Amino acid sequence: MKLILLGPPGAGKGTQAEILSKRLGIDTISTGVMLRAAIREGTELGKLAETYINDGKLVPDEVVVGIVKERLQQEDCKKGFILDGFPRTTAQAEALTATGVEIDKVLSLEVADEKIVERLSGRRECKACGTPYHVVFKPSSKGDVCDACGGELIQRADDNEETVRNRICVYHEQTEPIKEYYEKTGKLVIAYGQEELEDTTKAVSKALGLE
Secondary structure: OEEEEEOOOOOOHHHHHHHHHHHHOOEEEEHHHHHHHHHHHOOHHHHHHHHHHOOOOOOOHHHHHHHHHHHHOOHHHHHOEEEEOOOOOHHHHHHHHHOOOOOOEEEEEEOOHHHHHHHHOOEEEEOOOOOEEEOOOEOOOOOOEOOOOOOEEEOOHHHOHHHHHHHHHHHHHHHOHHHHHHHOOOOEEEEEOOOOHHHHHHHHHHHOOOO
C-alpha cells in the first residue's frame, strides 16, 4: 500500500504510521524525523529548517519536496510506503503527483484542536538520539532520561502552547485544503482520533478497509 497520512500536529499520525508499518511490512517516511535529524546534526538544511519549525511555520516546499523525491527513489519504497508529514500544502500534493508516484489511499486523522494542545504539551524528546516520549502516554521508565541511550529528555520549542496553536492555524489554512484535492480523486478516507490508542487504531483500520 502507498499511503499518505494527513492530520493536524499531535493527532497521532506518527503512532498510527508505526502500527501500520509493522502490520503492512512497509516503511514510514516522516519528513519531521528527517528534518529534526538534520537540525541535531547542524547541517545547512537543518539550520534553515529550524528557523521555520521553531516559529511554528512550514518548511519551504522546495526543501521538503527535494527530500521526499530522493527518498521515494530508494529500493525499499517499491513495495509500498507511508508518507507522514508530507504533503502539507496543495502545491506539495501537486508536486508529488507530478513525480508520477501512485498513491492508493489518503487517510485524514482528525482530532479537536483543544485535545491537540493538551497532547502536545506533554511531548518530550531525547536530546541525544531523538527518541520520542510523552509524560502520560509514553513515559520513559527512567524518568527524565531516555530508555534507549540515557540522554536528557527535553520539550521541543515547537511544543509550547503558543507555537502549538500557531501550528494548528497553519494546518487549517494550508494543509486542510489537501483533503479536497484528494477527495476529487476518490482516495480520501477519514478516521476520528479516540481517547484510547486501541480505539483510534481500529478506526484507522476500518477507514483503510483492513478489517
